[in-house]
Amino acid sequence: MSDLLRYAFVGLGLGGIYAMLGVGMVMIYRGSGVVNFAHSGFALIGAYTVYTLRADHGLSTPVALVLAVLLGCLVGLAMQVLVLRPLRRASPLARVIATLGVLTLIMEGVLRTHGAGQLMSAPFVPTTPVRLVEGIQIGQYAFWLAGIAVLLTAVATVTMARTRFGHAISASAENPRAAAALGWSPDALAAATWALGGGLAAFAGSLVPAISFGFMSPTQFAPLIIGALAAALLAEFKSYPMACLGGIAVGALQTVSMGFIDSPGIADSVPFMVIIVLMVVNGRGLPLRGSATDRLPKVGTGRIRAKVVVPLVVAMMVVFVLASASWQVALVMSTTAAMVGLSVVLLTGYAGQLSLAQFAMAGAGAFVAGRLSALAGWPFELALLAGVFAAGLIGFLLGLPALRTRGINLAVVTYGLGFAVHSIFFNNPKWGTVAPSEVSLFGLDVDPIRHPDRYALLCLAALVLVCLMVANVRRGRVGRRMLAVRTNERAASAIGVDVFETKLYAFTLAAGIAGLGGVLLGFSYGTISFGVLYDVGDSILILVLTVIGGVGFVLGPVVMAVGAEGGIVHLLLPSHTQEGLSADGGFSQWIPVIMALVLLVTLLANQNGVAEEIDHKVGGKLRARFGSAGRRGSVAAEREARAERAGRAAVTVQPRTLEVHGLTQRFGGFTALEGVDLRVEPGEVLGLLGPNGAGKTTLIDCVSGYNKLTAGQVVIDGQDISRWSPHRRARAGLARSFQSLELFDDLTVRENLLAACDARDRTAYLTDLVRPGRAALPEVLEAAIDELNLADVIDEVAEDLSYGARRLVAIARAVATQPSVLLLDEPAAGLGEAERAELGRLVRRLADEWGMGVLLIEHDVELVLGCADRVVVLDFGQKIAEGAPPEIRQDAAVRRAYLGEETDVAPGASAR
Known part of the structure; x- marks a missing residue:
């Protein structure tokens, strides 16, 4: 027990650092809605500024500390004003990538100016031990750091709770537009919180030497972000006291683990494990703040032009053979980096899943292949396949959190995973280094030392193969599924796409591709040092290069991989430069800094x-x-x-009957639907009317599987589907449109419709890698295009269409699934009179000629009464009327619901 207490008290110091950084992250998030992955970089600035001002300029500690905090404030302010404010209309992923670029800029800048070695910076808090009880002595610094964290947290909490500025921050965190309407500028509030958060992080960084006996190095600061994220997540990015307590608890738990667990890296992974528990087991995620105008990076078509590709590949083969040995080594570095970058294209560019562990996947493949080769004597071919398979399996396991998290939430998980894998496996003295056996491929000696030209050609062949695979995926059914998931998961489920399955496939394939690049990179060395070759920061560098090149284009990472570590650009640059340019005299050492700057310029100018x-x-x-x-x-x-x-004869659908029995939906104490019954027969149009707030859209969400029912049943042809997922209901013949359209804006109209009517077979996950084929328009899709007059815009990108055309595309996409029952949620909203009339005729044709059952929700009462066979009316979640249109038109309860009183005026006149 005494040992447990001693380690726990010692952990108060590390916990205090986590707490201060966590509070700063919460502050920045509440002000701007951005998760700052560069926060540990701010801490690094604070620590090295204090060191430089004291050691090199002889300033006193208080003055150095004040200047360091002011510099942290200035860096935070500059980051918001110069980088993130211009990116406020970019996607949340782009903003996260921007913070990673700033982190790279800071980390590499400090490495280049101060080196990676340890420096001695005397702590400015007392470190002498104090005796608590018999046998337990703790350095005073632990209590000082925890006490300082609590004090600063109290100040932040009181400021935010008792001042107009704090109230404005809280209001902006809940609703930036409402805060602006009250006279507070969201940009000014964001800038203020970034400045305060940056200053707090710099102050925390200046205290780091106290927990390491006065020693510090740049690499010591990178893992701090994981503990800070864990603290902020424990606070759900809302509560400063919870962030403080969470940070102290995580630090204490990590230190206790160090004392009781001998296995290297386990203790360092404690913050990551906390994140996994919070975000996966409990389903907690970051409350993302986005905008309706957020734009994702564009995606290429994946088209392969043989007349361009074949001569280019032949030319590259000639270059690879004729180049000198040093050039061939550089070409191997660039081609393997391009393969890992292509895994980012597939996972982030196509599927929209931001992973910061792709180089860890590459290292995992090399780890398995290298050990099988060195220790078990496996031939290169089998070791390569085993490494790729192992990386794919780990990618599959990594994809499991994607079933409960997404976007930035997933970035947090994968960022922590990269640190955990590096600490536990790659930096482990027992496992961290292997020497693979000789490399031969089907009897041909391709050893990179004896035959660098052959090995370079092998890497080129692998790169070409991966490029073709990724391009094929983009053009095939799987690519359309991925892009549908990336753009809108709800809409993807509504057309029968299994979102979870698609994500897992993307993670698995991307990890396998990264593993291939990682194995080829590792075997290019006589001895593989995993801790050095697959550093945590390399995942960020690969992401940076891929985003600069174009995260949605196959060509993107291929072009920018020339800037990879040890790649072509490094070879081209002189080894010595003007005096004083770098710590070691090599200009190539500054390439990561340059790339980080280029990344920021790229995101600001053209994130594509x-x-x-x-x-x-x-x-x-x-x-x-x-x-x-x-x-x-x-x-x-x-x-x-x-x-x-x-x-031709009209297309017909399989007739099915939809029944809803006793449907009840409650949200807390509010009842949205109460005991609703309805039935939609094949070839019948059932209109659903009701004033705003009656529960119409809630009913569609319940029927289509997006809400978990409080009570009741949803039945198709006698089968209870109440527990089915949305995509399974869609495949059973239940399709819907959305009130907010929710098109796949990155895709053309043709691709939107093809995504809806594509076969959902799993064989496409394999066949699309080799031969995606040409997507022919099926008869049902041709009929939908004809019905809605979309032939002239079929190859237009959806986001470029007029609102009316987008409405028609949304309806056509629902129809393209060839449903037995079609649920239309306010399809006429925003349409003109002529378009409304055509829509009414279309609805009747779908029922009369196609045999669909149609549930039509509309505020346009006359449209519903004019084309429906029967009408159901809801008010306050309850069914108040059902019958033929003439009966509903004369129903007194319906008139009261719409007009609030008895009247002879038809409801259609005022319900539009």
């Missing part, structure tokens, strides 16, 4: 990356030369095909 610019300029010229005639021919062909189809 270099590849998009290349595609726009080069591809634009090709399209300008050949595209116009092709487009005119395509439109003409569509019109001719439509004329030919005009005489």
Whole structure:
């Protein structure tokens, strides 16, 4: 027990650091809605500023400390004003990547100016031990750091609770627009919190030497972000006291683990384990603050132009063979980095899952392959396959948290995972270094030492193969599923896409690709030192390079991999530069700093990356030369095909009956629906009317599987589907549209519709890698295009369409699933009179000619009464009327619900 208490008290020091950093992260998030992954960089600035001012300039400790805190405030303010404010309309992932770029900039800048070695910085809090009880002596610093954290937390809590500034921060955190309406500028509040958070982090960083006996190094600060994230998550990014208590608890738990667990790296992984428990087991996630105008990076088409690709590959083969040995080594570095970058394209660019552990996946593949080769004598071919398989399996396991977290939440998990894998496996003295056996491929000696040209060609062949696979995935059914999930998970489920399955596939395949690159990188060395070769920061560097190149384009990482560590750019640069430029005289050491700056410029200027610019300029010229005639021919062909189809028999769907029994939905103490019954027969239009707040959209959400029922049943053809997932209901013939449209804006109209009617077979996960095929428009899709007159916009990107056209595309996408029962949620909203009339005729055709059962929700009462066979009316969640349109028109209860009183005026006049 005495040992437990001693370690726990010692952990108060580390916990105090975590607490201060966690409070700063909460403060920044509440002011700006951004999770600052550069927070440990702010701490690094504070520590090294105090050291430099005291050691090099002879300033007193108080003056150095004040200047360090002011510099932290200034850096935080500059980051908000110069980087994040211009990115407020970018996607949340882009903002996170920007903070990672700043972290890289800070870390590499300090490494280049001060080196990676340890420095001695005398702590300015008392460190002499104090005796608590018999046998337990604790350094005073632990109590000082915890006490300082509690004091600063109390100040922050009182300030936020008792001042107008604090109230404004709270209001802005809940609703930035409402805060602006009250006269508070969200930008000014964000800038203030970034400055305060930056100053607090710098102050915390200046205290770090106290927990390491006065020693400090840049690498010591990187893991602090994991503990800070754990503290902030325990506070749910809301409560400063909880962030403080959480940070102290995590620090104490980590120190106790150090004392009782001998295995290296386990204790360092405690904050990561806390994050996993909070975000996966308990389902907690960051309350993300986004905007309706957030824009995701564009995605390429994946089209392969053989006339361009084949000559380019041949030329590269010639270069790889004729290059000198040093060039071939650099080419191996760049090609393997490009493969890991392509895994980022597939996972982040296509599936929208931000992973900060892709280089850890690469290292995992190399770890397995290297040990099998060195210790078990496996031949290279089998060790390579085993490494790729192992990386894919780990990627699958990593994807499991994606079932409960997404976006930035997932970035937090994967960031911690990278640190955990590096600490437990790669830096472990027992496992961290292996010497693989000789490398041969099917009897051909491709050893990188004896035959660097052959090994370089092997890496090139692997890169070409991966490029083709990733491009094929983009053009196939799986690619459309991924992009649907990336853009809108709710809408993807509504068309029958299994979101969880698609995510797991993306994680597995991406990890396998990263593992391939990692194995080839590791075997290019005679001895693989995992801790050095697969450093945690390399995952960030690969992400930086891929984003600069274009995270949605196959060409992106291929172009930018020249800047990878040890790659082509490093070889081109001189080994010595002007005096004083770098600590070691090598200009190439500054490449990560340059890349971080380029990343920030890229995000500010064009978050789509270099590849998009290349595609726009080069591809634009090709399209300008050949595209116009092709487009005119395509439109003409569509019109001719439509004329030919005009005489065909109408498409019919499998008849199914939808029944809802006793449907009840409560949210806490509020009852949205109470005991609702309804039935939709094949070929019947059932109208659903009710004033605002009657529960109409809630009913559709319940029927389609997006709400968990409080009571009642949803039945199709006698089968209870109340516990089915949304995608399973969609595959059973239950489709819906959304009031807010929720199109896949990154895709063309054609791809939106194809995504809806694609077969959901799992064989595509394998066949699309090799042969995605050409997506032919099925008959049901051609009929939907004809019905809604979409032939002229079929190849337009969805986000470029007019609102009316987008409405029609949303309906067409629902129809394209060929449902037995179609749920339309206010499809006429925003349409003109002529479009409303056409919509009414379309609804009748879907029922009369296609045989669909249609549940139509609309505020346009006359539209519903004009095309429905029967009508159900809701008010305050209860069914108040049901019958034929003439009966509903004369129903007194309906008139009261709409007009508030008895009247002879038809409800349609005022319910539009």
